[in-house]
Amino acid sequence: MNRVLLRPRWYKVLADLWGNKVRSLLVIASIAVGLFAVGIITTLDATLRRDMRLGYAAVNPANIQMVIPNFSDRLIEGLRGVKGVAEVEGVRTFNLRARNRDGEWVTITMNAIPNPREMKINRLMVLEGIWPPLKRQLVVDRYKLDELQSNLGEEIEIELPSGTIRNLKLVGVVQDQTIGSSGAGGGYFLAPAQGYISMDTLEWLEEPQRYNLLYVTVTGDSSDVRYIREVADRVRREVEKSGYVILGTSVRASDDHPNSSYTGAMSSVLYVLSILVVFLSGFLIFNTFQALLTQQVQQIGIMKIIGGRSRQVIGIYLALIFVFGVLAFLVALPLANRASLALLEFLANQMNIALLPYRPVLRATLLMLAIALVVPQLAGFVPVLQGVRITIQEATSGIRKENVTIGKGWLERQLMRLRGVPRPLLVSLRNTFRRKGRLMLTLVTLSLGGSIFIATFNVRASVSDYISRVGKYFRADMNITFSQPYRVEKVRQDLEALPEIERVEGWWGARGEILDEQGVVIDTAYILAPPAGTPLVSPILLEGRWIEPGDTNAITISERFSDIFPGIKPGDTLKLRINGEEKTWVVVGRFQLVGSSGGYVAYTSGEYLAKQTGMINRTSSFRAVASQHGMTLAEQKALAIQLDRYLRSRGYDVQEITAGLSLEENTTTGLNILTTFLLIMALLTALVGSIGLMGTMSLNVMERTREIGVLRAVGASDGIVIRLVMVEGLLIGLMSWGLSVLLSFPISTLLADAIFVALFRASWRVVFTPLGLFIWLGVVLLLAAVASLLPARNAARLTIREVLAYE
Amino acid sequence: MAAQLESSHDTVPIIELRGLVKTYKTGAGEFPALRGIDLAVMPGEFVVVVGKSGAGKTTLVNMITGTDRPSAGVVRVAGADVHAMHEDQLALWRGRTLGVIYQNFQLMPTLSLLNNVMLPMDFCGLWRRRESPLRALELLRAVELEDHAFKLPSTISGGQQQRVAIARALANDPPILVADEPTGRLDSVTAETIFQIFLRLVESGKTIVMVTHDENLARRVPRRIRLADGRIVSDSRDQRGGG
Ligand SMILES: Nc1ncnc2c1ncn2[C@@H]1O[C@H](COP(=O)(O)OP(=O)(O)O)[C@@H](O)[C@H]1O
């Protein structure tokens, strides 16, 4: 008697759930997949930025970094008393070359740390091996470990500027979240491999026991950049009073992770996506319940005959929907958490973030719960009301007015006029268009999913397009850096003597401290000075013009400058301090580089900067173009090794030769992570769309079980029945694909704009690629086939008697 | 006192139709399915409605049960003006006053027989929750289906399903049963068992209006009403039933 303890109406709820398990699973899956997507997106959005901020602040990052040649503990002691200064530390950093197992030379930035046991600023997280490194030992950051190709315990071969070879034992691996934190560098993705040594290894590496980089943290509000600049200015005065020259200054808030612009971009994408996906899952759920409840019309009629009042009948269905929603929530919640964690770990690893211990995001959980409980009720309410409203007569006779008008609509009439279309196809076509409301919902759901999928491919293509455009700032095949300046003419003659080299240019460069009106240092700019009119740079000009021959103190600035000087435009002036000397420059143009993730980059005339820095006709930096055009990265690297040998044999002190494309490669790694991320999001929407199509198709077929029985009764074979259903599925798939293609244009633009504005504060042209379009076509057709095949086979298997009794 | 009640029982019709007209609006224009029906059914009467297909029998039944609205005329059932009530009042009233039986049984497919019979009690709340399963079992016993109480409708025969439908129609102990071709889908032997149940119910005091095609059954009912083209063409009473 256990079974009768429940009221019969609640028993009906359970029976509907349990009685048709396939249908229940479909309904639950349709809701759950939407919740899953919403859950992941909201969790990522909340966690990524929060963990990035908190994780970065936890290493106590330097708020002020100053490049000061050869200073000692005396200066540090003197700075402790400066107002606003919390902690001061000095390190010595310098670049060396390390040889990896392939024999390639890899640049490694060494950081010699005075008190490795008790680092206060820019603390490292030990991942593997031991800390601190002892004499002649090396610890590296995990980021470019692959490039070094070394394992713990191995000796790494290091070449000193003098040509001496030293071996350092690799004893540990750390994570350094501050890589790329100084504004003058190219950011995290451009930074070379990082090595950490103790001060007593310096001598062995032929370096003085002196610091050259000053780290300062501030007391008070360390997230206020303006305040940090004030403290930096007091520190600068103190440093200069002690007789030192400052070559570069950069300031950074404690919660401003070097890669924050990437998470910013991701957040914008997630924001746009989450709105779309909430819509998508709403449609999906709506659709599912529409399909579910149209099957219940007759039962609603029966209940009304035997005394069921609207409130009671509606209650039964809302309870059923509630249970479905709760079950879907229970399925989706753990899955979403798991997937979010996996995605977070992937992104954290790519973007050098230290994640806090994972815990579910309350906002995401609540949003999922709300969607699970509210959207199905909203979606179900309309069809339940419809069901309750239709007359009992209609319900119990099985004839609905809607059905009575079959074949009278415009579409149907047009369809029936088609000539030369095989009959089964005609029947499928009619079926497809019969339930226009349902068809619309299915189409909207699928098309939305599909268009997001296609759009992510277009955004990827647009980002790639941008990447290759940025590559044109780095057109040389070789970037050669010597440890000392050489005469431009001599280097050119020596290199152009080689048949492999077509053209050589000497480039000048300098760090320039950017000053505000009061002469306070804001940050440090990288000034690149190629010969005016060089063909090796083709800039993306935002306004104004590029550097021309005959220019003197003219300068073009990257978009990043607008962060510190909003509204700066050609004709304005800019004060820069180079090697301790202040000079005024005239801005002639603004160009677009890699946005806020890159540093402050400026171009000026090489001849002019050479004069200013007393390096006329001499420099340490050269660009070379190979005779062979369109070299691959591998070919460039091979040539680099060849040039290295050649130049050394002629007595040059080569510090580094890098392949032109490797710069582009590094620049774009960060953007690639974005595109990978987009791909993952594309798969997520594809999943939502797929399960949606599966569910809708299956429910559609289930609803027509009786009709299929009639078809079989008049002699249709299993094959014909299956084909009929499949053709219908494919038709819906194709139609939705067409709509997706149309919808993908505005959605691509929306997504791309969100990313480009977040990264570059400027828009970029949206590139449309057929790739996503075709992949989605394949996906949709496959899904449609699978989604209709399964229920079609079930329907074909039913005996005629069963089918006719199915009412 | 008892005599007074008895007499009011005899003189006031339990079902009364006056000037009943129903016109369907179809694509082809208006179609009059009932063209002015006047009918009074006394408590305890067993009335059969016959007529060709399309004569308007089902339409008439729907007017009595209140599942469809008339175009003109009045329907009074058990003292209530049926079409003056709104949907929810009507549903509750119907659940308590009328048991409706259809040709195709109309059982809830996902509920056991027992739950099918209990559902009207659940909706109308005339029995206490603990009483209703016992009452449902009793009703199933009366139609000899007690042993099948936990089966689903699809697992029993058509005749058995119709017996469940009758048990369900009796769940709230309504004074009136309305059946639209209850034996239409059954063979003659099964039909006979259903008819026997109806006879027993009339004996116990229920009023029954039954639509049928089966002239053999119809002949055995005390009062026969023949419909043709939406009009009552004959209304004959057997005198042996007394009156
Ligand atoms: N919903 C409706 N719409 C239009 N015409 C209807 C509708 N229901 C019944 N009819 C028509 O009304 C007439 C009477 O129908 P019905 O009462 O079902 O007849 P019976 O039950 O005697 O066979 C028939 O001609 C039928 O076609």
Ligand SMILES: [Mg+2]
């Ligand atoms: Mg009829």
